[in-house]
Amino acid sequence: MEQKQLKQFTFYDLYWDLMRQSGDASAGRLVRNICLYMFTSETVTEPQDDRENFFWSNIVDLLEEDKQIEMSGKKSKNLNSKMRHFTFVDTYYKAIKLMTEAESGQYVKAICEYMFNGTERKLKSPVDAYFALAKRKLELSRKRKTIGSIGGKQERIKVTDEQVETATKTECGVSFEEFMSMHPNVQNDLYASRQHLLKGIDWAWLDIGMDRQPRWKRCNSLYQLLTHYKEIVKDV
Numbered sequence: 001m002e003q004k005q006l007k008q009f010t011f012y013d014l015y016w017d018l019m020r021q022s023g024d025a026s027a028g029r030l031v032r033n034i035c036l037y038m039f040t041s042e043t044v045t046e047p048q049d050d051r052e053n054f055f056w057s058n059i060v061d062l063l064e065e066d067k068q069i070e071m072s073g074k075k076s077k078n079l080n081s082k083m084r085h086f087t088f089v090d091t092y093y094k095a096i097k098l099m100t101e102a103e104s105g106q107y108v109k110a111i112c113e114y115m116f117n118g119t120e121r122k123l124k125s126p127v128d129a130y131f132a133l134a135k136r137k138l139e140l141s142r143k144r145k146t147i148g149s150i151g152g153k154q155e156r157i158k159v160t161d162e163q164v165e166t167a168t169k170t171e172c173g174v175s176f177e178e179f180m181s182m183h184p185n186v187q188n189d190l191y192a193s194r195q196h197l198l199k200g201i202d203w204a205w206l207d208i209g210m211d212r213q214p215r216w217k218r219c220n221s222l223y224q225l226l227t228h229y230k231e232i233v234k235d236v
Contacts, residue, residue, distance in 0.1 A: 011034075
């Protein structure tokens with residue numbers, strides 16, 4: 001049975017830290033070994049000196065861990081995900097195989113500077129042409145990362161009491177302010193990403209339903225009450 005091969009992997013800034021401390025040829029050997037390890041089942045080449053051997057020994061366990069995660073199709077939930085990173089695709093490796101070790105080092109340094117620092121270095125032929133081709137995918141990766149970051153920040157925006165009041169305002173009945181005064185233990189822990197839960201809420205019904213069920217009477221989370229709204233008011 002043919003072994004599954006990865007098409008991409010997570011490239012951490014730890015690798016970049018080691019490469020920028022290395023000459024172009026040494027950086028080229030390091031990125032080739034990383035690609036060999038992640039994209040193939042081939043044996044990596046022997047480090048040429050103690051420095052290269054030391055660098056490799058410090059990342060091989062991380063590579064192995066991430067390869068297993070990538071192969072399983074799962075997302076990493078460990079501390080690795082908190083390091084700066086981008087997606088390194090097999091297309092970059094295909095370009096690396098067409099270059100010398102020194103050119104490969106210049107190429108990967110240009111990629112890392114672009115992704116981690118947002119800067120571009122001057123490159124000579126043929127590296128400049130290979131980088132220009134890679135830049136299209138790199139730009140897409142940067143855009144996705146930016147959008148994901150914005151989306152994450154939006155999800156963590158708290159919904160104010162005033163916003164809840166406006167979203168659930170009725171001509172009669174119990175207002176949100178009145179509901180909260182009747183249940184001082186309840187905290188407004190609602191975030192913008194869950195604001196849709198306010199649709200169709202009747203605070204008077206929720207108040208009655210909570211009074212009838214001790215479990216919900218003790219609840220101090222507005223988010224939980226809204227999530228289970230239908231269950232709480234079903235017998236009201």
